[in-house]
Structure formats: C-alpha cells, structure tokens
Amino acid sequence: MAWAILFAVVLFGLSGLVHVRAMTFAMTATKRAPFTAPGRLLIALYTLGTAHVVEAGLYAVGFGLGEILGIGGFAQANVDTFMDVFYFSVVNYSSLGLGDIYPTGHLRFLAGVEALNGFLLISCSASTIFLVVTRGKE
Numbered sequence: 001m002a003w004a005i006l007f008a009v010v011l012f013g014l015s016g017l018v019h020v021r022a023m024t025f026a027m028t029a030t031k032r033a034p035f036t037a038p039g040r041l042l043i044a045l046y047t048l049g050t051a052h053v054v055e056a057g058l059y060a061v062g063f064g065l066g067e068i069l070g071i072g073g074f075a076q077a078n079v080d081t082f083m084d085v086f087y088f089s090v091v092n093y094s095s096l097g098l099g100d101i102y103p104t105g106h107l108r109f110l111a112g113v114e115a116l117n118g119f120l121l122i123s124c125s126a127s128t129i130f131l132v133v134t135r136g137k138e
Contacts, residue, residue, distance in 0.1 A: 072105025
C-alpha cells in the first residue's frame with residue numbers, strides 16, 4: 001500500500017506541475033500574439049489537450065511500475081501492452097470509466113486518485129479556456 005500512496009502523491013504533483021505550465025503557456029501565448037478569438041481558443045485547446053494526454057501518460061507509467069512492483073494488476077487477460085494501460089489511464093483520467101479494464105490490488109487506489117486528479121485538472125482547463133476566450137472582449 002505504501003508504494004501506491006507514494007505513486008499517487010508523486011503523480012498527483014507531477015500532473016499538477018505539467019498542467020500549471022500548460023495553463024501558463026496558454027494564457028501567455030494567446031496574450032502576446034494578435035490572434036482572433038477562434039485562434040486563441042485553438043491554441044488553448046491544443047495546449048491543454050496535450051497536457052491532459054501527457055498527464056494520463058504519467059499515470060499509465062505509474063500503473064506499469066505498480067504492476068512490475070507487484071502492488072496490483074489488471075483483471076483482464078488481454079492487458080499486455082503499454083497502449084492497453086494507457087487506454088485505461090485516459091478512460092480513468094477523464095472519469096469516463098468504461099469498465100472494460102479495471103485494476104486490482106492497490107492499483108485501485110491509484111486509479112481513484114487519477115480520476116480525482118483528472119476531474120480537477122479538466123476543471124482547471126475549462127476555467128483557462130473561459131479566460132482565454134473572454135479576454136478578447138475587454
């Protein structure tokens with residue numbers, strides 16, 4: 001359980017750092033350049049979308065390390081590539097939760113933290129996009 005908690009704390013923090021950098025970039029890049037509202041929106045969407053994919057990838061690496069360390073695994077027999085774990089991570093991060101792949105052991109804790117983190121960071125992205133789009137109306 002200690003490994004799962006350590007992974008959760010580290011991944012939560014790393015994801016937050018990645019996201020703060022992405023939000024800062026989205027805000028400053030759209031402020032400096034003379035873009036129209038659709039252009040500002042696209043920059044923010046691509047920047048923040050890329051950050052979300054990277055953050056889900058960080059969690060996927062954490063799930064992979066957790067499997068290697070033996071703190072858990074996945075119940076399905078066909079989860080044998082990194083792309084399978086990455087798919088699970090994206091579905092979990094977005095709180096979609098399809099349930100076709102699910103973790104076992106202490107990786108369940110990490111999955112819960114990932115869903116919480118994803119929800120928080122997606123909310124931050126929505127706020128950032130709102131600020132980027134409405135800034136041009138000042």
